[in-house]
Amino acid sequence: MSSELVISCSHIGKAYQLYIHRNDQLKQALFGRWKQFYRQHWVLKDVSFKVHQGERVGIIGRNGAGKTTLLQIICGITRPTVGSVSVSGRVAPILALGSGFDLELTGRENALIGGAILGVKRSVIEARLSDVAAFADIGDFFYQPLKMYSTGMAARLAFAVCAYADADILIVDEALSVGDRAFQAKCDAFIQEFAKKGTILVVSHDMKMLSHLCDRVIWIDDGAVRDLGAPDDVIDDYLQEIEGRSRPAKVASA
Numbered sequence: 001m002s003s004e005l006v007i008s009c010s011h012i013g014k015a016y017q018l019y020i021h022r023n024d025q026l027k028q029a030l031f032g033r034w035k036q037f038y039r040q041h042w043v044l045k046d047v048s049f050k051v052h053q054g055e056r057v058g059i060i061g062r063n064g065a066g067k068t069t070l071l072q073i074i075c076g077i078t079r080p081t082v083g084s085v086s087v088s089g090r091v092a093p094i095l096a097l098g099s100g101f102d103l104e105l106t107g108r109e110n111a112l113i114g115g116a117i118l119g120v121k122r123s124v125i126e127a128r129l130s131d132v133a134a135f136a137d138i139g140d141f142f143y144q145p146l147k148m149y150s151t152g153m154a155a156r157l158a159f160a161v162c163a164y165a166d167a168d169i170l171i172v173d174e175a176l177s178v179g180d181r182a183f184q185a186k187c188d189a190f191i192q193e194f195a196k197k198g199t200i201l202v203v204s205h206d207m208k209m210l211s212h213l214c215d216r217v218i219w220i221d222d223g224a225v226r227d228l229g230a231p232d233d234v235i236d237d238y239l240q241e242i243e244g245r246s247r248p249a250k251v252a253s254a
């Protein structure tokens, strides 16, 4: 790990506007100057942490804790309501890229656009299209509109585009869980290779994978950092809380 800071989150908070009644959004638009028709729903509250170049950082937490929202802020998909985030380097957000695909365009066309969104030159993406298609391994579907894809096929394409985007920071949000075993193995191999030089931020409920891959784990609980530290320590505490049990004690190696 180098000492170069690549991600810095400082006192991030994110609130969504919750409208309780059907017409409240319209009322807000018409009469919002005089009265507020929504309530603030704080999804993230005062989250701060730093990631250095080459680190592999896992993010864990219960459903709805705010993990995806945090990744979306780091990727620039949504803005924090308060606080600041700075990111240096090219970010490849695997799941977010896939969710932005155009269903009417083919896999090939989406790969071209996706690469451009990630900041890769058109000529470079074009030269890599056959590699992207081979990595995605979806056969002739590569030339079919996305609306014909299964969820897993779209995730394969998104992963393949990110794999050939010369990213500095890979953002993985449970993207791996939708692929079949063979594809998961391919992604694992890619991530292991990427981890030798790049920075990885991964959200997952797969504690075994996080324990093997990560240098540090952040536990997000109710929109705040509950714990941050060595993977096994944080994971143990998390599992103990959600399952009311601890993992077997580790046997010291000789």
Ligand SMILES: Nc1ncnc2c1ncn2[C@@H]1O[C@H](COP(=O)(O)OP(=O)(O)OP(=O)(O)O)[C@@H](O)[C@H]1O
Pocket (backbone or CB within 6 Å): 016, 017, 041, 043, 061, 062, 063, 064, 065, 066, 067, 068, 069, 070
């Ligand atoms: N666009 C939105 N508008 C309103 N609320 C939202 C929006 N996006 C997310 N939320 C809310 O923010 C909270 C956190 O969601 P988020 O997807 O970040 O959780 P998560 O920790 O990734 O959960 P999971 O493990 O289930 O994927 C949830 O209560 C969710 O309903």
